[in-house]
Amino acid sequence: MTAPLTPPPPPHDDSAHQVRQVPPAGEAADGYEADSYGQDGPGMKTELREAAVITVGLALAGLLLGLLWWWLAPHVPLVGDEVDRSWVVYLKDSEGEQSAGVDGTFTLLGLAFGLVSAVGAFLWRRRGGVPLVVALGVGGLLGSLLAWRLGVWLGPTSDVIAHARAVGKGVTFSAPLKLGAKGALLAWPLAGLLVHLGLTAMFGPRDPEEYPHDPLSKDGYGAPLT
DSSP: OOOOOOOOOOOOOOGGGOOOOOOOTTBOTTSSBOOTTOTTOSOHHHHHHHHHHHHHHHHHHHHHHHHHHHHHSOOOEEEEEEETTEEEEEESOTTOOHHHHHHHHHHHHHHHHHHHHHHHHHHHOTTOOHHHHHHHHHHHHHHHHHHHHHHHHHSSOSOHHHHHHHHOTTOEEEOOOOOSOGGGGGHHHHHHHHHHHHHHHHHSOOOOOSSOOOTTSSSSSOOOOO
16 A cells, blocks of 8 residues: 655745835835935934024014014104193094004014014925924014014104103104004914914925835735734
8 A cells, every 4th residue: 555645735934924124224114215304304403403593593583573663663643742841741643543553563564474484494494393393483582572672772762751842842753662562572473383383284294104005914004914
């Protein structure tokens, strides 16, 4: 009698033990080239340097905001009068809205500067990051403060009694440039943060998938097989 023929053993499948290839440096996991900063961003030191540049740049831009506010803000007319050898200063138009226009002009300019600064920062650094966001807020606030103080300094003198005496009795002169609603100082930083947040949400880069698609895996998502 002859021994029964035994079938050959099935080929050993090593697909479960295959070592996944790591993409070379400079390429993302999905095959596309990473940007100049690499997949994980430029690094904290680079982000801090860029944030410092943005903060200083926005603070210096406050000089331009102050000049525009001083130039575009409406003038509040005052009139001086001498009563019993003492000078009294009062509003020429008690129902005028020039004071509200001064605050409104600063607020609108702050919103415009916030929009421009957010768009510029996004085009420069599309990845965003916490340091950049902080720089937009701090730089915008510093710029607003500098613009406010510059406008006050460039405007008429704050000594309205001396100004009334200098121009004479009954002569109209402009009141000092002042910001009645201090909340207008937040228009620039808040606008910058909100606009940058919206741009990043709509047009910012997306994080790559943790496990790229792998046809060899059972679930089709590249998860390692055990």
